[in-house]
Amino acid sequence: MDDVHCEIFIHRRKCSDGCQCLVTDAHHLADFDHPEYCPDGGRCTNMGKDHLNLYRHVPICKNGIDCDRRYTQGAQHLAQFRHCQHPCEFGGNCVHFHDQKHITNEQHPFNPPCPYTPFSCKMFAKFLQPNNGQNNNSTNQNEMNEIRTHCCRYSHICPWGRLCNDQSEEHLSITIHIARQMCPNGNNSCNQMMEEDHLDSFSHLNVRDMRLLCYYPGSECRDRAKVEHIIKYRHNYMLDYLGVAQYFALNKQINFVQNQIEMTQMICNYVKKTYKQAWTSVSVPKNLLDWIAALQPIHRCVAPIFESILVHGHVMSRSYIQRLKDPTFVAGIVDQHKRVRTILASQVPHKELREGEA
Structure with missing residues (x-):
């Protein structure tokens, strides 16, 4: 009797896409069975998996929760679109x-x-x-x-x-989970495992992208020369002590104290001449004093030096500048430049992980 029943009557099959089906063709709707639409229509904001698998829904408005049309067009727009968060493509x-x-x-x-x-x-x-x-x-x-x-x-x-x-x-x-690019050198042949910048830029097998924080600052850690330590721990450079810097005494002829005395006297004379009152009777607002105290010191430099600072992104010592005459040193500096590394990173071919390597 079941065979006869099936031959006489047409039975609709369940759509394979279920609640995710977006087809509105009349033939498709006649041939396939679909779940019911959510009774809340465009007012539904429930993005739970169980709810989305139980009911079909109208599409999400391209403007999402920032859409203004739900207020200006009211029920008509709400009946056609939902206004909730879009699932992020990433x-x-x-x-x-x-x-x-x-x-x-x-x-x-x-x-x-x-x-x-x-x-x-x-x-x-x-x-x-x-x-x-x-x-x-x-x-x-x-x-x-x-x-x-x-x-x-x-x-x-x-x-x-x-x-x-x-x-x-x-x-x-x-x-x-941020998917960084795998090291282009390969794990076994990579000779940059002692370079912090390299480890912070590329992923390596059995090495954390964000390594554990070493208990000791970089200037005090005794294991900084051990590769097994470097690939496991990162170091807080903010706590590093300033090392020995070359001193050239270029300002030894300048009397900074006398400069301060003269500038203070100029301000006092300006107040007496302009406002006709003694400097001791002048009241300076506290917010002005706080603003001046917060100012950062500014060091003057000639145009070529300032251009060099802008190009390289940092200030260099004179001995460092002298080393720029060495082509090998310059090549290493260029390779570590942030913008150059960004360009090179976009050219590195993506390598998929093999099963079990992670």
């Missing part, structure tokens, strides 16, 4: 995690990003290495609970990046 690999407008308008699988990620969040550093093998002072339990709360509430950059093997839902919700 998902958990999004590099725009510090773009607040992007994070607000588009949906991501991770929690709101920590404003101090990737390198400035001290809590995440302690979360990764509460006892990093170098520090004998263990973190107390109350502080550790506060750290865990922070790291569960906000997302941070995953240290392993594209090499991460943790696909658990909890891990993906608290971390952002």
Whole structure:
């Protein structure tokens, strides 16, 4: 009887796309069975997987939650489009995690990003290495609970990046995975494993993209010459002490104290002449004093030196400038220039990971 029933009547099959089907063709709708539309229509903002798999929905407005037409055109526009976050095309690999407008308008699988990620969040550093093998002072339990709360509430950059093997839902919700380019030299033949800039620019197998933070600043670490230490730990250069610098005494003929006395006297004379009152009776607003105290010192230089600073992006000593006559030294400086490295990085062919190498 079932065979006879099937021969007499036409039965619609379930559409393979289910709730994600966007086809509006009449023949398609007659031949295939689809889930019902969400009863909230264009007012639905539920982006949960269970809800999206249960109902079909009208398309998301291209302007997302910033659309003004939902106010000006009212029910007509709301009936045709939803106004909620667009799913980000990069998902958990999004590099725009510090773009607040992007994070607000588009949906991501991770929690709101920590404003101090990737390198400035001290809590995440302690979360990764509460006892990093170098520090004998263990973190107390109350502080550790506060750290865990922070790291569960906000997302941070995953240290392993594209090499991460943790696909658990909890891990993906608290971390952002930035897919950096693999080292063009290959892991076994790379001779730049001692260079911090290189390790911070390319991914290497079995090496974290964001290495653990060494307990000692770079100037005090005794293991800075060991490759096994460098590939595991990064160093805080902000704590480095200033080394020996060459002194040329170019300003030894200038009396800075006398300059200050003369400038102060000029100001006093100006006040007496212009405002007809003694300098001791002048009241200087506190906000003006605070503004002057916050000013950064400015050093004068000739035009060619200033142009050199702009081109290289930093100030150089005289001995450093003399070394620019060496072609090998210049080639190394050019290779480390930020803009040059950006151009070269775009030309590096992408290498896929083989199964099990991560």
